[in-house]
Amino acid sequence: MTAPTIVWLRDDLRLTDNPALTAAADRGPVVLVYLLDDDSPEVRPMGAASRWWLHGSLRSLSTATGDQLVLRRGAAETVIPQLVADTGAAAVFWNRRYGAAREIDARLKSSLRESGLEAQSFQANLLFEPWTVRTGEGNPFRVFTPFWRAAREAAVRAPLPVPHVDWAIADGDDLESWALLPTHLDWTAGLHESWNPGEEGAHAQLESFVTERLADYHRRDEPAVEATSRLSPHLSFGEISPFQIWERMHGDLPAAATKNVAKFLSEVGWREFNANILFHSPELAEKNYRPAFDAFPWAEPDPRDLKAWQQGRTGIPIVDAGMRELRHTGYMHNRVRMIVASLLIKNMLIDWRVGEKWFWDCLVDADEASNPGNWQWVAGSGADAAPYFRIFNPMLQADKFDGQQKYIKRWVPEFGTAEYPESIVDLAASRREALAAYEHVKAGQRA
DNA sequence: ACAGCGTTGAG
DNA sequence: TCAACGCTG
Numbered sequence: 001m002t003a004p005t006i007v008w009l010r011d012d013l014r015l016t017d018n019p020a021l022t023a024a025a026d027r028g029p030v031v032l033v034y035l036l037d038d039d040s041p042e043v044r045p046m047g048a049a050s051r052w053w054l055h056g057s058l059r060s061l062s063t064a065t066g067d068q069l070v071l072r073r074g075a076a077e078t079v080i081p082q083l084v085a086d087t088g089a090a091a092v093f094w095n096r097r098y099g100a101a102r103e104i105d106a107r108l109k110s111s112l113r114e115s116g117l118e119a120q121s122f123q124a125n126l127l128f129e130p131w132t133v134r135t136g137e138g139n140p141f142r143v144f145t146p147f148w149r150a151a152r153e154a155a156v157r158a159p160l161p162v163p164h165v166d167w168a169i170a171d172g173d174d175l176e177s178w179a180l181l182p183t184h185l186d187w188t189a190g191l192h193e194s195w196n197p198g199e200e201g202a203h204a205q206l207e208s209f210v211t212e213r214l215a216d217y218h219r220r221d222e223p224a225v226e227a228t229s230r231l232s233p234h235l236s237f238g239e240i241s242p243f244q245i246w247e248r249m250h251g252d253l254p255a256a257a258t259k260n261v262a263k264f265l266s267e268v269g270w271r272e273f274n275a276n277i278l279f280h281s282p283e284l285a286e287k288n289y290r291p292a293f294d295a296f297p298w299a300e301p302d303p304r305d306l307k308a309w310q311q312g313r314t315g316i317p318i319v320d321a322g323m324r325e326l327r328h329t330g331y332m333h334n335r336v337r338m339i340v341a342s343l344l345i346k347n348m349l350i351d352w353r354v355g356e357k358w359f360w361d362c363l364v365d366a367d368e369a370s371n372p373g374n375w376q377w378v379a380g381s382g383a384d385a386a387p388y389f390r391i392f393n394p395m396l397q398a399d400k401f402d403g404q405q406k407y408i409k410r411w412v413p414e415f416g417t418a419e420y421p422e423s424i425v426d427l428a429a430s431r432r433e434a435l436a437a438y439e440h441v442k443a444g445q446r447a
Numbered sequence: 448a449c450a451g452c453g454t455t456g457a458g
Numbered sequence: 459t460c461a462a463c464g465c466t467g
Contacts, residue, residue, distance in 0.1 A: 135454095143452050143453070143465095146452080384466085
């Protein structure tokens with residue numbers, strides 16, 4: 001009887017194209033485990049919307065394995081060795097992650113090996129490993145376009161099929177005991193209406209994108225048009241891999257869709273780019289990527305204004321529509337994310353970190369790299385960021401991308417009535433203040 | 448309202 | 459090695 005191999009799942013909640021699982025299954029019996037790690041300081045605890053998603057995704061995965069998924073809770077460096085002892089495992093395999101938590105993985109890998117176990121990590125969640133994409137001078141890229149051009153020169157492997165797995169037995173927690181779902185005041189009805197967490201839901205989403213939406217992808221900036229993939233939460237939990245998406249984009253597509261493939265894949269490229277930035281700057285969610293922004297004189301947030309932004313009551317229709325979409329569905333259209341972020345940062349002068357945290361709690365696709373990376377992009381403090389002085393006018397943005405006000409009316413039904421609030425910001429005056437505040441960053445750069 | 452990235456070609 | 463350049467967000 002061969003000793004089992006533990007496969008430790010993290011952001012790779014899938015059975016297909018799972019290199020760690022496939023390699024483990026080749027060796028003999030497998031213990032498939034997911035740890036809820038709210039204890040290790042290197043792990044950013046999931047927000048409320050992500051916890052709702054995690055519950056559904058784990059439920060789905062457990063069913064797909066015939067209830068063989070083992071759930072454990074606690075700090076990985078305590079729980080994994082315990083599980084090794086409980087199961088008599090001879091090896092622990094996992095797929096790589098790229099944030100601060102990879103320090104945990106590195107320490108664990110050496111301590112397991114010191115104890116005579118085999119420990120191996122695999123490439124599964126990024127098309128291109130961050131340390132392989134370098135400028136001519138050997139540095140990491142800080143600009144997207146040359147990064148993506150250089151990255152694509154490497155070959156992309158084909159995805160792996162579901163392996164045949166011989167499951168080994170191990171005790172675990174009951175999913176309900178983790179209380180991932182809200183216990184009182186259930187706010188998740190809109191999430192249920194909008195999403196189907198799990199590997200099956202992820203592939204259905206990819207298929208509906210290819211057949212129904214990709215042909216309209218050139219209109220992806222219009223929030224009232226269904227043209228985006230809506231794959232982000234599935235990717236964020238690893239229910240589908242970028243390799244599977246890549247292969248599908250090179251397979252049979254509707255004729256009208258082919259012209260949009262490169263653009264869509266470049267958005268997948270932005271996910272890779274942000275993961276690269278995080279790999280080289282693990283404190284991306286806390287620190288300005290460009291230190292000159294440390295001199296920025298952020299305003300002390302007025303609690304009422306901040307609440308108005310969070311709840312979608314700023315009096316600026318496109319912003320309120322977006323913030324309400326977020327609270328209701330755990331998602332916001334990409335163009336609208338830029339607009340609401342710009343208002344918070346450049347009209348309300350509130351530190352991007354405040355907005356990033358709110359998104360982290362509300363988004364089902366909250367991603368450790370993309371969320372802070374994109375907030376810093378809007379702020380101007382990030383990699384390849386928009387110039388700070390490019391300040392969106394949310395009214396013009398609405399005219400341009402929601403000219404019929406279809407999106408606005410969907411989420412802000414009282415728009416145009418006396419019930420709709422006055423704007424909490426003077427767009428022209430706050431714009432001037434923001435530009436004046438930016439002078440501090442320019443001064444900091446010279447120093 | 449332009450700084451800063453990556454490239455290139457000369458030294 | 460460096461400065462000039464083109465480009466971009």
